[in-house]
Amino acid sequence: MSEQIKLGDLTIFMQRKRVKHIYLRVLVPDGRVTLVAPIGIQLAVIHAFAVSKLPWIQKQQTKLQLQVREAPRQLVEHESHMLWGCHYVLQVVEKPAKPCVLLDQQSIILQVRPGSDVSKRTAVMHAWHKSLLHGVVPDLIGEWQERLDVSVSAYFLQQMKTRWGSCTPRARHIRLNTDLVRKPKNLLEYVVVHEMVHLLEASHNKRFVALMDRHYPAWREAAAELNQIPLSAVRPRG
Numbered sequence: 735m736s737e738q739i740k741l742g743d744l745t746i747f748m749q750r751k752r753v754k755h756i757y758l759r760v761l762v763p764d765g766r767v768t769l770v771a772p773i774g775i776q777l778a779v780i781h782a783f784a785v786s787k788l789p790w791i792q793k794q795q796t797k798l799q800l801q802v803r804e805a806p807r808q809l810v811e812h813e814s815h816m817l818w819g820c821h822y823v824l825q826v827v828e829k830p831a832k833p834c835v836l837l838d839q840q841s842i843i844l845q846v847r848p849g850s851d852v853s854k855r856t857a858v859m860h861a862w863h864k865s866l867l868h869g870v871v872p873d874l875i876g877e878w879q880e881r882l883d884v885s886v887s888a889y890f891l892q893q894m895k896t897r898w899g900s901c902t903p904r905a906r907h908i909r910l911n912t913d914l915v916r917k918p919k920n921l922l923e924y925v926v927v928h929e930m931v932h933l934l935e936a937s938h939n940k941r942f943v944a945l946m947d948r949h950y951p952a953w954r955e956a957a958a959e960l961n962q963i964p965l966s967a968v969r970p971r972g
């Protein structure tokens with residue numbers, strides 16, 4: 735019989751067994767947390783143990799999310815790809831012409847030269863992602879420069895392994911993870927605002943939180959969505 739322990743948003747699936755110690759695991763691939771506890775031990779003790787392990791659990795879950803996010807795409811027919819929070823099916827067309835990417839209702843059509851390998855296809859896709867982001871990021875920055883009364887001297891788009899964005903306040907540069915193109919646009923906006931608020935406050939202190947609360951009240955929901963939603967749970971377009 736499995737019991738559940740709730741710690742805020744986190745559910746831990748618990749089983750009691752003939753063991754000497756409490757064992758806690760974060761499972762691959764979805765980050766589900768399980769706990770095995772000795773039969774006679776009090777629930778309060780298990781609870782306290784689980785609370786003490788919260789930072790570790792969160793770290794493990796973040797690691798898994800990053801792995802999921804970076805699961806390499808083969809860029810082959812029928813593969814599922816996310817764009818602005820919607821699912822698309824990939825179509826690959828081989829043509830002896832300049833590679834390009836087209837979008838229709840439900841498909842992303844990747845046109846490459848015959849015999850193009852994964853790395854070539856990935857490069858074409860990445861360039862397309864960048865061009866899509868370049869199409870929206872300048873307006874977002876422009877709007878938020880006015881609202882926050884700051885100025886960004888340059889922004890950069892790049893693949894990042896562990897974060898969605900970064901800011902170098904002294905140079906007034908912001909960097910955005912190109913994977914943001916897979917997320918709903920409001921989440922891109924949240925990251926842009928977050929990085930731009932760093933021009934007012936460099937660290938994640940109380941003042942930073944207060945600034946976010948004032949300028950972008952939905953930031954907590956956005957951050958949670960950005961870091962926790964499984965891609966499969968994202969609503970289709972429509």
Ligand SMILES: [Zn+2]
Binds near residue numbers: 928929932
């Ligand atoms: Zn930050």
